[in-house]
Ligand code: HEM
């Protein structure tokens with residue numbers, strides 16, 4: 281993985297020192313809140329309902345055990361013993377004291393971590409496929425390109441005051457595990473007929489109050505043009521993006537109002553100017569960055585096959601976990617392990633300091649020291665020998681991290697919602713907990729199959745509800761919480777935005793409503809291999825409306 | 838008139854606080870000074886402005902409450918949760934949505 285050079289170290293340390301001084305001046309009263317707020321936001325510090333919140337960047341979701349141990353340390357020393365892994369592959373802490381934040385950031389800097397550009401109208405943490413560098417279906421590892429974008433976009437003077445926040449995601453496989461079509465820029469790494477590497481470029485996707493699917497504006501962009509073309513897009517956006525209205529300021533609105541074709545034309549005009557400048561990526565630079573992401577030396581471990589079969593026979597729980605949470609690796613003797621942060625009835629994405637330490641230990645001993653955060657709020661061990669799966673599983677069980685539910689109905693995404701978030705209309709976490717509890721039995725989950733529920737506590741859509749197979753959006757109606765249900769959303773290579781199914785449900789009725797939807801699906805699917813999403817796309821919303829609201833009379837939302 | 842209390846987050850650690858009768862910022866809503874008429878509300882607002890200007894607190898707001906059997910209860914759920922903390926006991930001991938709801942409802 282990428283290692284800081286001297287410049288990176290000096291830069292991050294300087295930023296910590298600068299922030300320490302700013303905090304001291306704020307606490308002494310020298311700086312007003314109005315002056316300080318933009319400064320704290322530039323360092324990932326928000327104010328929530330109960331306390332400050334610190335958002336720490338995990339670039340493209342990749343870290344090592346030393347960094348994970350530091351995240352545990354920060355949870356223990358500066359917070360209340362836990363952290364929340366987010367859909368942006370970052371981690372948030374809910375209880376840090378302003379006065380201690382400079383120390384926390386200094387500790388993080390000692391392991392090459394920071395909170396820069398995790399907030400504000402700049403280019404945010406670049407996200408990538410959490411199976412990058414390991415997936416069997418991958419064309420190339422997206423992380424070197426994400427790292428190049430990270431370096432280019434870090435405190436980029438021209439792009440530090442954009443009309444609004446800007447999110448870039450990169451995937452390296454046909455199967456999109458990075459939800460690139462709901463990002464401001466989505467990059468799909470692929471090869472052309474000549475075997476050269478490049479990108480399909482998508483622009484203008486996003487969630488929030490106006491969900492939009494990105495438009496493809498380039499079929500194949502050679503890799504050497506990555507920065508010049510991205511700069512061209514940023515320039516068009518920076519110039520024409522709307523600064524008069526916060527709700528219309530994202531690039532998706534510009535793409536929508538301008539038209540994708542015209543926008544692509546404008547980008548090409550800028551690109552023609554930039555193409556042969558210093559932004560052109562030399563092959564040796566790409567190679568140098570790629571070298572940081574060289575896969576570990578994976579020895580053949582063919583003995584794992586027979587062992588795995590034996591272990592599975594001996595232990596049904598283990599077999600279920602392998603079936604659900606382990607996926608094929610490029611190397612046939614290895615697997616990619618999903619560590620579920622969705623215990624039945626638990627808080628999606630939360631991990632205690634002890635759990636983080638346990639994951640670090642396991643990664644170090646069995647997984648080549650590599651850990652990923654997925655945008656589905658789970659952790660990943662990308663390289664584990666089949667021969668080591670059993671001890672890994674035992675260690676995860678001991679840490680309460682072996683829930684066998686990856687991709688199932690209890691693998692729910694939920695934003696912090698009204699339990700923490702100052703912008704929320706309704707709670708998200710308790711809703712997730714109750715749904716998880718209701719459907720928690722392994723048999724029932726297995727029968728239902730792949731089903732993604734995603735919950736947001738307000739229209740900002742941090743919980744990705746628009747792209748949930750079942751999406752839940754919390755709204756406030758007459759001072760009470762109400763949950764609007766959307767169906768048929770999806771955040772993969774066939775992205776779709778969910779449709780509102782009808783009027784919303786009170787907190788105590790929403791789990792029943794989910795159950796009605798699930799039972800309706802089970803009743804109408806052609807066979808168990810037809811997933812919820814496929815079935816929904818076949819039959820449309822009507823059977824679900826009928827089941828929820830009575831025949832043909834779905835009330836207005 | 839609806840009863841009102843003054844709330845904010847403490848500058849140094851961000852913890853939610855309420856203004857009490859002695860003029861201190863208290864971590865418990867139940868200790869809050871309740872304004873029951875216009876002049877009292879204006880006094881709260883002035884105090885809040887000053888405390889913000891003095892860099893003691895941030896995010897200062899006057900919020901609606903009612904008193905039920907001597908217990909102060911904010912009218913908005915958001916403020917009830919601010920006062921009571923997250924409705925989700927972390928990890929063990931989760932009691933189900935209805936139980937929690939009655940605690941903050
Ligand atoms: C203090 C807590 C948070 C605040 C104040 C906040 C604020 C916002 C706002 C205002 C938007 C809408 C942006 C727009 O439409 O222009 C947004 C979108 C989003 N946030 Fe958050 N958020 C918070 C926590 C989180 C968390 C915990 C996650 C991950 C679980 C997250 C991930 C996202 C994502 C994925 C989007 C939608 C994608 C998009 O930008 O279109 N946020 N957030």
Ligand code: SF4
Nearest residue numbers: 695701704737738742
């Ligand atoms: S979706 Fe709304 S409630 Fe949830 S974290 Fe985002 S801003 Fe807060």
